[in-house]
Amino acid sequence: MLALIDKIGDWNPQLLRELKGRLKPFPVLIALVTSLATQLLVFIYQLREFPGDKTSTYNKYCNLRDSANLYRKLRYCPSSHIDMQLWWRDHWEYMFLTISVIFIFTLLVAGTYLIVNDLSQEERRGTLNFIRLSPQSETSIFTGKLLGVPVLIYLVSLAAIPFHIITGKLANIAFSHIAFFYLILVASCICFYSIALLIGIFGGSALSGFKPWLASGLVMLFLMVTVGMNQSSYYHDSSAFFRLFSPISITGYLFPNLFYKGIPVLEKLNFFSLPLGKNILTLVGIHLLNYAVWTYWAWQGLKRCFRNPNATIFSKQQSYLIVATFEVIISGFLLSGNFTSRYSLFNAVQALYVWNLLLFVGLFAIILPPRQAVQDWARFRYQKVSSRKNSFNKSLLSDLISGEKSPAILAIAINLLIAASAFFVITLNVKANVLRDNYHILGCLGVLLFISSTMIYATIAQIMLMLKNSKRHLWAMGTTSAAIIIPVFILSILNVYASNQDFIGTTLWLFTTGFWYGVKHSAASTIFAVFLCQLAIAALLNWYLIKQVKSAGESATKALFANSQQ
Numbered sequence: 001m002l003a004l005i006d007k008i009g010d011w012n013p014q015l016l017r018e019l020k021g022r023l024k025p026f027p028v029l030i031a032l033v034t035s036l037a038t039q040l041l042v043f044i045y046q047l048r049e050f051p052g053d054k055t056s057t058y059n060k061y062c063n064l065r066d067s068a069n070l071y072r073k074l075r076y077c078p079s080s081h082i083d084m085q086l087w088w089r090d091h092w093e094y095m096f097l098t099i100s101v102i103f104i105f106t107l108l109v110a111g112t113y114l115i116v117n118d119l120s121q122e123e124r125r126g127t128l129n130f131i132r133l134s135p136q137s138e139t140s141i142f143t144g145k146l147l148g149v150p151v152l153i154y155l156v157s158l159a160a161i162p163f164h165i166i167t168g169k170l171a172n173i174a175f176s177h178i179a180f181f182y183l184i185l186v187a188s189c190i191c192f193y194s195i196a197l198l199i200g201i202f203g204g205s206a207l208s209g210f211k212p213w214l215a216s217g218l219v220m221l222f223l224m225v226t227v228g229m230n231q232s233s234y235y236h237d238s239s240a241f242f243r244l245f246s247p248i249s250i251t252g253y254l255f256p257n258l259f260y261k262g263i264p265v266l267e268k269l270n271f272f273s274l275p276l277g278k279n280i281l282t283l284v285g286i287h288l289l290n291y292a293v294w295t296y297w298a299w300q301g302l303k304r305c306f307r308n309p310n311a312t313i314f315s316k317q318q319s320y321l322i323v324a325t326f327e328v329i330i331s332g333f334l335l336s337g338n339f340t341s342r343y344s345l346f347n348a349v350q351a352l353y354v355w356n357l358l359l360f361v362g363l364f365a366i367i368l369p370p371r372q373a374v375q376d377w378a379r380f381r382y383q384k385v386s387s388r389k390n391s392f393n394k395s396l397l398s399d400l401i402s403g404e405k406s407p408a409i410l411a412i413a414i415n416l417l418i419a420a421s422a423f424f425v426i427t428l429n430v431k432a433n434v435l436r437d438n439y440h441i442l443g444c445l446g447v448l449l450f451i452s453s454t455m456i457y458a459t460i461a462q463i464m465l466m467l468k469n470s471k472r473h474l475w476a477m478g479t480t481s482a483a484i485i486i487p488v489f490i491l492s493i494l495n496v497y498a499s500n501q502d503f504i505g506t507t508l509w510l511f512t513t514g515f516w517y518g519v520k521h522s523a524a525s526t527i528f529a530v531f532l533c534q535l536a537i538a539a540l541l542n543w544y545l546i547k548q549v550k551s552a553g554e555s556a557t558k559a560l561f562a563n564s565q566q
Helices: 002-010 013-022 025-047 068-073 085-123 128-131 138-148 149-170 176-201 211-230 237-242 247-254 280-305 316-335 342-367 373-381 389-402 409-428 431-435 437-465 470-494 501-509 514-517 524-565
Strands: none
Touching: 002 013, 013 149, 025 085, 025 149, 085 128, 085 138, 085 149, 085 176, 085 211, 085 247, 128 501, 138 176, 138 280, 149 176, 176 211, 176 247, 176 280, 176 437, 211 237, 211 247, 237 316, 237 342, 247 280, 247 409, 280 316, 316 342, 316 389, 316 409, 342 409, 342 437, 342 514, 373 524, 389 409, 409 437, 437 470, 437 514, 437 524, 470 501, 501 514, 501 524
């Protein structure tokens, strides 16, 4: 055992540190007892339905249906006519499926909580700074965290695997399906835990006590929503990306009796019209590929901002690649639909807009630089003297597109153009009758509203991040959220609806995040007028932001000169 511990320490010192702090006799004993008790409870719970003297003749395990005369005479099924082999097979399957769901919720929810809570405590105690100074690589440190922090959760799950496999084999479930389940579960844990690590180091000690509950609560909500989605046979291409993140969905595909006996919903999954859901290998492959893509980006963010907590999570260049990747994936699912009417077209575009709105709100948090970074950039930017104005302008443009500390409004605009390409591809990929009715023109104008409104939200967020208040991140998050949510909330409360008969109400909806409801009932000239109005608002906000940046640069320069003269 000592030799094994030495090998672990040589391979990954951070993992050794985590294991030493958690693998104490009492916590290990509690973990094992909890696992065994859970398995026992699942087994006993299924035995409550064990057939007895009161088993009805209508029960599906009663074989009297073949004997019509005896079936009519008896109220209860004799024990000799109960198909116990079928009963045990079904109940072994129920136990297997119950343990499968427990695995998913325990590993993802509890594991996410432990990882975010551990990093929050390290930040609060100041020990995270010592880890930053260690010679270990970021990959080594976070691998140690990922493997070591939830080690007791791993222990609980490992102790239940033998019972899980045995119940699966007794239920005649193919071992290949069980292996695919474990593969998807491991990949989902790596992806979710990597994102949890990113959440744990993001924002420093701000919300340190609340972050673990927020992160694990969101994971719990996500899993509950996908459980509800999989209990229905309804499927839409816009939800395919959402389903790919949940191991619940693929579990329902591998074990169809988990939710209902019928065709698994994921059989309808298409990507660029390729029927990936028809084959188990392609479906498992697209899940693994999706997890791999977002795990890769999570680790890129970890490597970038761990050593420098004041840096943005991703650079501007990385954000362009992230948005392009996202648009390809979303477009691949949405383009599998047939746009034969304006309703199918607008439903697809609305779904793409909702996904992009969520993406760009997250993008504000990960690439908009804080006040200190912008102030440093402004101080050197406006001190810079060049004899050639053209080279100065080129340098400024380069800074705004790819600079580390410059305001990211231009980068957001470039990302919006990348996203707009997906909108235009979908909008123009319609049938002749939709083109004849010019609905594609309304769709394209709606994309312009998406660009202008998102620029307004991005500028508001950057202005809030320029505040001198120490809680500027919370102000940015609160103000941007209010600008996105409150107008829609007010119109809904006042029962203002978009319709062909209500011009004012429809126009008001065009100024909110729910503008797609207004686009369907508006003239092209009205939409374009609202777009120009939003451009004017965005221009005014950017003018104010430029003044803020100049003021911050000038004040920093004056303070620097004053200190040097002293």
